[in-house]
Amino acid sequence: MNWSKYSAPLAFYPLAGKMIPWFSAVAALAIAVGLYIGLLVAPTDFQQGDSYRIIFVHVPAAWMSMFLYVVMAIWAGVGMGLNARLSFMMAQAIAPTGAMFTFLALLTGAMWGKPTWGAWWVWDARLTSELILLFQYAGVMLLRTSIDDLRRADRASGVLALVGVVNIPIIYFSVKWWNTLHQGASVSMTAAPKMATIMLTAMLLMTFGFWMYSIAVILSRVRCVILERESQPAWGNPSAAPEVAEAR
Amino acid sequence: MNRPSLWEALRGVVRRDLLLAMRRRSDVVMSVFFLVIVASLFPLGVGPEPAVLRTIGAGVLWVAALLACLLSLGRVFTADYLDGVLEQMVLIAQPLPVLVVGKVFAHWIVSGLPVVLLSPLLGLQFGLDGEALGVLVLSLLLGTPTLSMIGAIGAALVLGVRGSGLLVALLVLPLYVPVLIFGAGAVTSSMAGIGGEANLSLLGACLVLSLFFSPWATAAALRIALE
Amino acid sequence: MLQTVALSCLRGDRRLFSDLNITVQPGTLLAVVGENGSGKTSLLRMLTSLLSPEEGAILWQGQDIREQREQYCAQLTYIGHLNGIKDDLTAMENLSLSASLVGDHCDGPAAHAALEAVGLRRQAHQLPTKVLSQGQKRRVALARLWLSARTLWLLDEPFTSLDTAATGLVTEQLHAHLKRGGIAVVVTHQEVGLPSGLVQRLRMNG
Amino acid sequence: MYWGSVSEFLAMGGYGLYVWTSFIATALGITWEVLALWRRRAAALADSRGIVRSIE
Numbered sequence: 001m002n003w004s005k006y007s008a009p010l011a012f013y014p015l016a017g018k019m020i021p022w023f024s025a026v027a028a029l030a031i032a033v034g035l036y037i038g039l040l041v042a043p044t045d046f047q048q049g050d051s052y053r054i055i056f057v058h059v060p061a062a063w064m065s066m067f068l069y070v071v072m073a074i075w076a077g078v079g080m081g082l083n084a085r086l087s088f089m090m091a092q093a094i095a096p097t098g099a100m101f102t103f104l105a106l107l108t109g110a111m112w113g114k115p116t117w118g119a120w121w122v123w124d125a126r127l128t129s130e131l132i133l134l135f136q137y138a139g140v141m142l143l144r145t146s147i148d149d150l151r152r153a154d155r156a157s158g159v160l161a162l163v164g165v166v167n168i169p170i171i172y173f174s175v176k177w178w179n180t181l182h183q184g185a186s187v188s189m190t191a192a193p194k195m196a197t198i199m200l201t202a203m204l205l206m207t208f209g210f211w212m213y214s215i216a217v218i219l220s221r222v223r224c225v226i227l228e229r230e231s232q233p234a235w236g237n238p239s240a241a242p243e244v245a246e247a248r
Numbered sequence: 249m250n251r252p253s254l255w256e257a258l259r260g261v262v263r264r265d266l267l268l269a270m271r272r273r274s275d276v277v278m279s280v281f282f283l284v285i286v287a288s289l290f291p292l293g294v295g296p297e298p299a300v301l302r303t304i305g306a307g308v309l310w311v312a313a314l315l316a317c318l319l320s321l322g323r324v325f326t327a328d329y330l331d332g333v334l335e336q337m338v339l340i341a342q343p344l345p346v347l348v349v350g351k352v353f354a355h356w357i358v359s360g361l362p363v364v365l366l367s368p369l370l371g372l373q374f375g376l377d378g379e380a381l382g383v384l385v386l387s388l389l390l391g392t393p394t395l396s397m398i399g400a401i402g403a404a405l406v407l408g409v410r411g412s413g414l415l416v417a418l419l420v421l422p423l424y425v426p427v428l429i430f431g432a433g434a435v436t437s438s439m440a441g442i443g444g445e446a447n448l449s450l451l452g453a454c455l456v457l458s459l460f461f462s463p464w465a466t467a468a469a470l471r472i473a474l475e
Numbered sequence: 476m477l478q479t480v481a482l483s484c485l486r487g488d489r490r491l492f493s494d495l496n497i498t499v500q501p502g503t504l505l506a507v508v509g510e511n512g513s514g515k516t517s518l519l520r521m522l523t524s525l526l527s528p529e530e531g532a533i534l535w536q537g538q539d540i541r542e543q544r545e546q547y548c549a550q551l552t553y554i555g556h557l558n559g560i561k562d563d564l565t566a567m568e569n570l571s572l573s574a575s576l577v578g579d580h581c582d583g584p585a586a587h588a589a590l591e592a593v594g595l596r597r598q599a600h601q602l603p604t605k606v607l608s609q610g611q612k613r614r615v616a617l618a619r620l621w622l623s624a625r626t627l628w629l630l631d632e633p634f635t636s637l638d639t640a641a642t643g644l645v646t647e648q649l650h651a652h653l654k655r656g657g658i659a660v661v662v663t664h665q666e667v668g669l670p671s672g673l674v675q676r677l678r679m680n681g
Numbered sequence: 682m683y684w685g686s687v688s689e690f691l692a693m694g695g696y697g698l699y700v701w702t703s704f705i706a707t708a709l710g711i712t713w714e715v716l717a718l719w720r721r722r723a724a725a726l727a728d729s730r731g732i733v734r735s736i737e
Binding site: 252267268332333475 | 546551556558559563
């Protein structure tokens with residue numbers, strides 16, 4: 001599998017550069033329209049009042065945080081399976097954006113929780129798994145930065161990302177189980193059972209916008225990673241092959 | 249062909265680690281001592297009301313067991329990595345994941361089993377009574393091997409990395425959450441009269457799952473660390 | 476027969492060597508020499524299958540070692556620059572445990588004989604290796620060669636911290652191994668005292 | 682348009698603090714990420730010793 005090892009990152013660099021403006025433009029458009037509908041057009045929710053508008057950023061951020069983690073793990077898995085450096089670079093580029101969305105999901109979740117449940121934080125299954133997800137993003141990034149050898153850093157953080165993918169659903173269901181057991185506040189983030197079409201439109205537009213934004217940012221970051229890695233000193237000037245002296 | 253049988257290799261790995269643990273008994277004593285101290289500090293911090301202690305008891309003991317396991321993780325592979333025994337183990341002509349199970353089993357005998365055996369005594373400190381004590385021991389018996397299995401992944405990932413002691417905690421603790429929930433949950437639900445069976449069977453499921461997956465991940469991490 | 480085909484090695488971002496083609500025939504020894512950091516140890520670790528090659532392949536009896544890892548491991552004895560012995564165990568325990576772990580035949584008398592063959596006197600056999608000198612520890616590690624009936628020996632600087640007498644003993648054992656039709660790859664910075672017809676030299680340039 | 686006046690819009694039915702904190706935090710997060718990437722890119726380009734010209 002030599003096809004992707006040296007050529008791919010350098011061939012991908014200009015391609016990514018061409019795609020970034022398009023994704024950025026689509027992202028800006030979708031987010032602008034989504035904000036317009038969500039903040040200006042959509043009516044107040046009769047149960048929750050206007051605090052429900054937080055879901056227009058909260059839900060997309062939470063979805064992106066989980067989605068990006070899975071995508072990161074897939075790239076890492078592909079990288080290990082095919083020994084492809086570009087895959088690891090993609091995984092490396094995804095982590096910070098995913099972590100940021102996780103953080104935003106937690107923050108906006110607290111903002112939504114305070115007026116809705118009267119508490120900044122509840123040990124709800126979704127919030128808890130989101131918190132653990134943040135720790136896992138941090139772990140993957142920390143492990144990468146603590147290992148000096150790039151190849152090893154790629155692979156070790158890849159293994160961790162893959163292990164984490166198994167962990168998140170287990171945590172989700174375990175906390176859910178735990179909550180029902182304690183019979184505490186049976187809370188759910190999707191408190192609105194039948195969301196009006198207009199609200200749903202705004203939320204889907206925002207999600208689409210966040211998604212496009214993520215692609216643009218990740219492509220831009222992977223370009224930085226390619227630059228940083230490929231411009232290391234002594235890259236690509238192989239020393240002479242060793243001489244073999246037969247039966248001296 | 250000079251090839252050990254799988255059973256021979258597995259037994260050899262366990263035997264060497266247990267022999268080494270016998271030579272360095274102070275390590276084992278220290279992590280047990282740590283557990284006792286942590287468990288004893290909580291009543292001093294929370295206050296001596298028996299009702300409060302009984303409600304937090306299971307959680308505190310489980311967290312203490314988790315921390316004791318975490319502290320001992322450095323012993324699983326680090327010394328072997330530094331003196332070259334690990335690379336010899338990787339070169340044994342048998343599947344590495346199976347040998348990893350041997351290493352983890354030896355680690356559990358040395359660090360997990362003492363916790364299980366000591367837990368009824370510590371449970372008494374928190375006013376846990378007969379049935380709850382039994383469930384506590386059973387939950388630790390099912391849970392601590394899982395902790396060792398999962399912890400081995402982290403221990404293998406951070407081999408030779410600077411600041412590995414703190415890093416392994418950051419990597420492994422998020423993965424310990426389900427075990428903690430089910431383990432402590434088993435005791436609290438049995439005290440609440442619901443019975444701990446559901447939680448215990450979930451703990452068992454976690455153990456089976458970790459027995460299946462963690463040796464592969466650990467073996468992959470070991471090969472990566474040795475490159 | 477051990478072969479490398481268009482082998483190249485990358486450490487970090489440094490290319491240590493590329494397009495390396497060597498063949499080691501049964502009954503011969505490949506001495507890998509070169510300055511520090513030239514990739515000698517990396518080459519040896521690739522030959523053990525611990526390090527996977529960036530490009531190219533290593534063939535054992537004509538087949539890629541990655542496709543037959545366990546069969547291949549069953550035929551090699553590797554002694555790295557780390558001794559692979561435990562400080563808290565005695566020389567005897569170390570030797571018999573490491574031999575039985577890899578599947579070499581090793582009972583008490585055989586282990587004693589191996590330790591004596593490498594020049595460790597009886598009194599040292601039951602001491603924890605942490606009280607032994609560097610040279611003695613190296614001897615404990617190398618004693619495995621007297622228990623190994625495997626075809627391929629991969630040794631990283633075997634003569635480090637050995638005195639002349641021990642160097643001679645190890646060289647003799649290498650000679651006996653080659654005469655049995657074995658193959659050895661030895662990373663070393665000193666001459667291997669073997670008949671020149673048996674030795675092939677590979678010089679690595681940094 | 683749903684809202685009657687700007688002040689009504691800003692008040693968000695009494696939930697202004699929570700709603701606006703969420704939206705502004707998200708905006709700040711995105712802005713921060715884009716700026717950080719911009720600077721990282723500038724630094725990477727400065728160190729790249731003309732590798733970009735050779736590949737683009």
